Amino acid sequence: MTPAVAGADDVALPTPLGDQFYAAPANIGDYANGDVVASRRMPNPPGFMNIETWQLKFRSTDMYERPIAAVTTLLLPVNRSANAPLLSFQDIVNALGLECAPSRTLFTQTNSLTARQGPALNGLLAQGWVIAVPDHLGPRSAYGAAQLGGRITLDGIKAGKNFRLANISRSPVGLIGYSGGGMATAWAAALAPTYAPGLRLAGSAYGGAPMNLIKMAEGLGYNNPHPAFGLAYAAAVGLSREYPDEIPMWDNLTDLGRSMYLQMQNACTNEILKIGQDHSADEMTPDVKIFDDPVVRAVVQANGLDTYPGTPNSPVFEWHSPTDELIPVESILTTNNKYCRAGVRVSSLLTPAPNHVAAYPLGIPGAIQWLGERFAGVPAPSTC
Template sequence: MVGCAVDGVRRILLGVVVAVAAALVGAGPAGAEPVAFPIPDPDPFYSVPADLPARAPGDVLRVRPLPPSYYFPGSTVWEVLFRTTDSLGRPIAANSTFVRPANHVPDGPLVSYQHIINSLGTKCKLVNELYTTDPLHQIREAAGLNLALARGWAVALPDHLGPRMAYGAAKLGGQITLDGIRAVQRVPELQVAGSPVGLGGYSGGGMATAWAAALAPTYAPELSIVGAAVGGAPLNLVKMGEALGTDAHPAFGLAMAAALGLEREYPKRILVTEQLNAQGRLLKQRIGNGCTNEIMFFGLGRSAAEMTDNTDFMQDPQAWEVLAENSVELYPGVPEAPLFEWHSPTDTLIPVDSIEATMRRYCDAGLPVQSLLTPTPDHLSAAALGLPQGVAWMDARFRGEPAPSTC
């Protein structure tokens, strides 16, 4: 369900990122420097068909088998391109990697796992990093996924940042996740058309998972989701932005990346690029198509205040509205599938009180929620410590056992 987060600073996740990024996003005068969209993936598999607007969410656009991956020995791998919806309700194409172990039975369990992607470049998509030989671009969550595959569960791995690599757009991740499930279940050779579905993810991936669970009753009510395992998820981006402000931070590169990613998704409501000074433009140039390591390196110890000469950049209401729209705590919907949720009670990278408030609201609505407080002081070790319980919890859901609750 969740890979071991052992990479130190490299695994400072989307929660911190968007929080600091809140200080940088803001509206400015029209007609300035254009939004910095990513270099398109040159693979023709991702080209958008002309009839995309006529397709329904989850419709399959293309399918192809992929070579065996050394991350998942003995498993068969496919890639599926499908129609989904962006944050403004427009049709877009997204992709998901499907991994089926040799011991999977037709219509056996299917897990959609939302990785921690933390990138702006299309070269950093999960499906691309699955086959790279670059040691700096390894899939760090493969160990946890192999625990699922060993049980015979098929796994869908959506690139939940979408074709614009819109890092920071959390609600988008939930929609792509749900449409990715729809898509793989519509491909007969994948043998999961009637599979029960579980959701899983940690931190930034946990946020996409939490959004998918919350949106499912209205966005994809036909899916048979038996449970969602959500770890260390930042559920209120507004609160994080207010807390962290403009101070220098070791993960500021990721903060800048989230600001640029949100601008890509909301180009008329959040204008970052045109506010940048010379330092900001240089950093944008360096990270605009970068993966996590480049982003972390070039942004180490920087701050939002260094990136702009606009002293009022924290005052724009549209930026805060966008963060609110991407905060699960502020979304009124309640999942229908039971939840397993875990986090460190002393996690300083995410607002723990937002997790508690959201789970309390779900409990009050009658949803079975099992919460686990890991005996660890930090965000990173909590990922691994919650893994065994999360896998066991999901296994029980697939067996049809009633969901326990700590409400």
């Protein structure tokens, strides 16, 4: 893979994968969004049965409107019918390394909640659902660049529909994801009317989704040390990868900030948390904090759905903890209310979970049932 593009801050882009399947061809710009550039049959991931596994390389577009190559992993039940339901599953990928992407971790069962969801996903596959798992952080593993995740998710769905062997060109489409995966899912739903107007979604289910990255970062060590500061810092690194012209991050770091930046270059979630544990933004920059720069602040704000002017044109199922320690709940409620006012059918589930992690499994059964009803054509309920 070619890790950099013109103008990119390449100080700490991820180390390229040796697997040339991920490389963008020289003529990537000749393809349309969602066109399949290459495909390959893969062995089935550990724990998955009675399926065929394919990986698709497809064309998408980065936030400077330049063509990029992205990858999705397609799980095809052998007993599927033509145009079976297609579920795009956005994994929780809080990472900066390319080896942390689902197309890699699905086959290693490391650093991936996708692998730990094997039984649940197998249940859906046994029903004949097709499951697509996109590498929604893109070829630069731009964690935090939430709009990009939405674009790649939508283009990955289109690629699956364009893959003739799958026979899902007219399949109803649903999306699901939690936390970072929920962020990509929520953005895909909001962007669909404008970025992929020809793609019709049956519905999107997401939980624990960050709706305002500035407020999230401010709660994770912006002013004081925090155990989960690594997530906020990794998101800043990822945003600098995707918006290098607006966020020349390397030039404005302390020695400690640069050291941590480089340590995180290829890190997955656990390592990111360890590197950033009990640090703060004050230690990363010598004088001015990152959000004090109006250009940087505008970019980060543009990746928050609570202020994004667009709304989904399909129903939404959303769930969260009332006391989420990582995600600002008020921004979730603001976004839900905005969608309700716009006429979106929103079903919001307030779980009894005491924290972010515990809310994940509590919402999955309801989300799956809700998606099944959308696939069956049942009108969507609303808690608006």
